Amino acid sequence: MAYLRKRTTGKLDKYGNPTTSYQVVWREPVRDEFGAPTGKTRQTSETFDTERKAKARLRKVEDALDGAKGIDPSSVKAKANTPLGTYARQYLNSLVGQMEPTTIEGYEKLYRTHIAPVFGSKPVAAITAADVDSFRARLFAPHERRSFVTRGKADPSRPASPAPVVHRSPKTVKHIVGTLRRILDVAVRDGALTSNPVLPGPRRTTKRRTATGTQPFAHHPLTANQVAAVHEWIAREKGNAVYALAVLFAAHTGVRAAELQGLQVGDVSLSDIPGTVGSIRIVRTMKRARPEGSEATAPLEWVEGTPKSDASTDRVVPLAPWLTDELRDHLTKVHPFAGKLRDTNGKRHHIPHAPLFPGRRSRSAFDWAKPVVADNLYDNYLQPACAALGLGSVRFHDLRHTFATMNLSAGEHYMQVSKWLGHSSFVLTLSTYADYITEDELVAPKVGRGTAGASTKIVPLKRRSAG
Template sequence: MAWITTVETNRRDDRGRPIKAYRVEWYEIARDADGQPIPRYPNRDDSPPKRLRRRETFRTPEAAQDRVNEINPKVARGQSPAAQRDAGNRPLSLYADAWLDGLAGQVKPRVLADYRANYRRYVSQPLGDRAVASITAADVRRWRAELMEPRPRPAHARPKGMTDAEAESVTLSRSTIKHAFETLRRILDVAVVDGAITANPCSSVPRTRANDPDAEPFTARPLSAAEIAAVADHIGTVQGHPIYGLVVLFAAFTGLRAGELAGLNVADLTLPQIPGSAGSVSVTRTRRAVRGGWETSTPKSAKSRRVVPIDGWLADDLRAYLANDHPHGNAVGADYDPNAPLFPGRFGRTDPLPEGFSRDEIEPVRSMVLDADARTSERTGEPDRRYIRPDPHAPAIRVAPSSGYKWSVPVNPAGIAKHYFAPALAALGLGHVRWHDLRHAFAVMSLSAGEHYMSVSKMLGHASFVTTLTVYADYITEGDGGKAAPLRRPTAGGLGTNIVPMRRPG
């Protein structure tokens, strides 16, 4: 056990008397790099372990006694207080690396990448080089307060060459601060388990709420069936991209998340070759666009792996799409590829086009209109082409042929939402609607039609029925519910016309 001895120092008090110090001493077993006891007599098989005498000096007897009370239980359990003191002197970055490396294979690569980014952006610079035992609750509070202060907009999000002084000041979202705090807390948990610190300083700091309690609560904007039909019709007939009109219908009447939609392959569809018969789609993977390509992963949770039924009218559209437009979708064709993406992407401005095609041949032909305040060229007298834009209401003269799509890569819902979905909403005067609101629309339409909330929860892939009850309580009928009739084909009503058929060039 540890004991205290009193020693005199070279320092003197105001009266010239030596100032005493209080030395805490104890013995502990010496261990090698592998943690094995080192024998006192290496040549003897029954040698007792070698013991090391440790010393620590304190200025007051109270501090020395506190250290004795801390050391004795550790020595009794065979632990090394000196080694744990050394562990506390190691930098936070060492425990961050240990925690992050230990997550490999335990979480999805995307989640691990987010944790690494949170540590690199918000934790590493102020705290990474600090000894982990020196980080206090006050340090954690100060660090979080600094995250909440306004800061210049990041360099990648402002014009090139703009300095921090010239940049607009922005604040981090509460969700970002919450994730940064959770990253630090979990790193310090590793230090606690390793004995470098006795308690996590984050534990005494109230956790940051993901949302501002004073802010207006967020409400989704689920579209009605008529609005969905109008948007899909506008994308197909006015914008000239009927395939992406079908993508909007598919997303709205299956409730798939954006990553799940991008992750679909041709083989994931089950469509009996009987007109009017219902089908189904299997959700087994997700994809998301990353720099240099696509990242394939598993669905959000175990219950997100599911089979979603497809009503007969939508199954008919999909059967026609696979037979007439998808180059790898016809099961009896020579080019059939079950692993091909179900819905295609588009050729970017710098992507090489298929052999024998020009940019004008793969793009739709649309009616153009001239802005009222358009400028004219002083040399030619013609309107400046920057003021000529596609008519947001006139039907396309020619829709994009199926060869104008990039069938080797999956559809990017974020790109569809930005370049097709949002312009259609604006042209129809429907206001701001997120792509994810199509998923909400599916849930609302299904529940309003009488579908039992447990069935809707399974089709949405919610991890718990409670999630469905919490989010969609206002749309669940008071009765027990039951199997509802299939959702009917939506009609645009006064918002638009029917979608034109897709055509493959001969």
């Protein structure tokens, strides 16, 4: 219960009259070091110089006390002492049926990698805004880049190269802290917290740095000649014409990494006539994830999904005649399940659902039953090629940017390129690649000045027929 107490201070105002103060008094719960109620109360008061201010504060205090009535302090304390990991599991379970399993797997991996080591066993009531700010600052600190290599023993004759020091982008940090915020939202809804300690951090540039002392990160699209040089280097220096073609293919189709992994033999349409246009149809993605409900140590399995947006699903991307010819050679002379090659018994095997580009069984053998792993393709082939050729820091996703910039610079309409990319809107294409859209700012406008004495009759504009 709160009440208002009027007191004479003993001080005099400018007219010589004694001044009066107004004190709001109430009893509030005592909290432990975790911030949870202990079941005890203590008297608290605030003093104001006017009755109006005191009554306004009194109403707020009474509203807060009324809202707290009926709550069992012991149950609130129990919830406040609940580790963050418990609410993290509740949050992840709530996503089932709303998101794809691979997306949930990504959130769980993010939690286990970044959040659990810091907050996983900590009571939610003990997590303060200062803790979150410190956590956010550590995420922005430089760290060694993780490496993903293919299976097999390392070559002892090659010295191990030091891992490059990189920075997380503001977008990545925002994603991690945002996941922590959503987990703590579950605790707030459960009554364990009165408010979420994750507050907005300082605004940072969206540009990201890849190494200490380097320039801000930006998209790094390649030219057609640079892509050709990368293809040649992989085929020559790595002795892997199949993965060289995979990199070339990705740069000239704009497919995402998961879409490349999801492409199958049956998704390709090619003519038997050399020099003709072919096409691919994007209908699925493939990602590696752990089975739902499995342990964190369970092996990764291939999980089929759908492309990123409705515009990405079931889209058709044309293949240039020269790329069609090279892909035809791949299917007729190399791929064992495209129905063109004969096995030792003279039989042909046509398996439409076979991956277009294979994974690795070992360092010297392909696994044609499993898709190529884009991470390995980048770490072991694309990145070394770009480093050897002096092309700078190129991500696998930059091959998608390469496709967009090459076509826009060649004069393709941005709406057509947007459809090929599977962007959710044309605005996204414009905002991302506006600098690459060809335009002649000095071309003369095609509309004349007009003549005042000419006929003023209204002439309907011609429209294109609907057909």
